[in-house]
Amino acid sequence: MKKQSYTENELAKDLENQEYKFGFVTNIESDKAPKGLNEGIIRFISAKKNEPDWLLEHRLKAFEIWKTMTEPEWAHVEYVKPDFQDITYYSAPKQTKKYESWDDVDPELKETMSKLGISMEEQQRLTGVAVDFVMDSVSVATSFKEKLKELGIIFCSFSDAVQEHPELVRKYMGSVVPMTDNFYAALNSAVFSDGSFCYIPKGVKCPMELSTYFRINEGGTGQFERTLVVADEGSYVSYLEGCTAPQRDENQLHAAVVELVALESAEIKYSTVQNWYPGDKEGKGGVYNFVTKRGICERNSKISWTQVETGSAITWKYPSCILKGDNSIGEFYSVAVTNNYQQADTGTKMIHLGKNTRSTIISKGISAGKSQNSYRGLVQIHKNADNARNFSQCDSLLMTEECGAHTFPYIECKNSTAKIEHEATTSKIGEDQIFYCLQRGISEEKAIGLIVNGYCKDVLNQLPMEFAVEAQKLLTISLEGSVG
């Protein structure tokens, strides 16, 4: 008799057949630097971007520091180290001028965007989201700029910010993630290509979600994005970041730096949905994602990181908060899905410096296939941080017998008034739960979607509405079997 319902092994098999759904490449001629990394390349990038001298010096200094550093080895990941001389550090779509209106946008680009499901018209009409689309290293379309301008909000590419608001860039760039911070941050500081810049003036509540879609498009092009968000006193902003990448055979290195500055009583919500090419089912290809994300909180301010990670061959990423000001709050909500041969080592650092500082960490790991999923978290309470509070919850869900989940919580406490709570669970996706759903007439695909989304609810609830819907679909897609 034909077996009709679902087993763990079938699930495992189905998951291995999951191919990357957004694998496509756009053909736009590139203007790129020769491969390799040396002082000359850095000067080339800086000149291409018409940068002021102080920025060129900043880059060169970072390069000198980087040369003395070695790649970190402590993460629970294994990979062939990238050859840094075999990477192209600058590439720009060949465009003579930037687009004035939507009609001017290259039809091929529009096509790309609609494949991504983020057609501009639709975004503008339906959601009121301002989109700054980053294609390779140069921003090619910006919208809602005028409206934001009225409020004094600056939301533009990093390169534009360097030209138009050099004093702000100079003041805050590197103030949260210094170039000496780590190997990848130093590399980024030397060769960063472009990224986004956002400034919210005092007392302004940004009325819309600010959103940037990143995309790696050139084979073998390293991506070194730089994002800086500054929320001035009493302001509020919700910032969305999402991305997808074309199918590739070679590894694509991505080493971004994101810096958030929340001045007194400001609040920044930073949400990420990340879906880079994870490699094929043998584990070949796929994006290396080594990101440094950190925010600093002044008095009474708050930073929330929310991330849903389903892509990349290797992810190395720890969005962190430095709770410098008294009464400041740091939050980290994360869902990390790994499948096939993906490896993820993610987590957060909450550094409590001020009094009455609070942090919350909710991490949900989902491992499928033969993947490895690690949570690594540090909660550090400094000696002046009276009455600091932390709550951490780290849950792991296993879909197969062959995958792995690991939790590495580190706690360093130098103040006896601190209260730190840590909870951790590991569970296997329940055959009983799936059978229960099937018995109610729910298909197995929908059942897994329901169960996984239920498991991640505390994190998904943190995302803005439209983004949450997208994230739920992404979770279902990245775990669905070849059902029906």
Added chain:
Amino acid sequence: MKTLINIKDLHASINGKEILKGLNLEVKPGEIHAVMGPNGAGKSTLASVLAGREEYEITEGTVDFDGKDLLELSTEDRAREGLFLAFQYPVEIPGVSNVNFLRTALNEIREYNGQEQISAKDFMALVREKSTLVELDSKLASRSVNEGFSGGEKKRNEIFQMAMLQPKLAILDETDSGLDIDALRIVANGVNKLKTPENGAIVITHYQRLLDYIVPDFVHVLYDGKIVKSGSKELALELEEKGYDWIKEELEKAH
């Protein structure tokens, strides 16, 4: 007359061990059948096999469900055809609201039957109507499926789901166990109110207590993987009084 379910010579085993050993049972529309028997007789196995739990291997027999070969249908299609199992141990699904779960289920069933998706408004009206019927606190309808429910609440939730999905055939696996008298009355009341001339139920229990509230048309004794005795409600009373040993003795004499 038409039958709702007709089980013939059903043999099923798990891990190479035969549990059902030639079971026969027929339920016609409008009938309630009680299946009683000692622990380990195979009552839950029967429920699981009919629902389509795949660990069981069917080695012999046929099951006709309202004109369809039940054993050829997938678990979800059996449910969509109108077979409902109230679980002996209802499963918790954290983070998934009862309402979302039931709306998904109801829409899947409707889609299968070529009906339109139910509107949010009609759905909520149905939730209110049916939760009143089983005296389920409406707060429970919006909580996560069975998560943190008491034993009695879980059982009541099963009956609530049954009321929402309106199956042709409901199989209640020891829905009475662990219930106090009030809860028992509520559950039984729900089942009685949902009874129509078209649908039917198989009520599995090993106490006759439930049958004071749900009056069965037939009572069967399931023993060692077979229905060994069938009768009217009086059989249940006899079993209550004498236990199962006399059945065993009768069987041994016959051999």
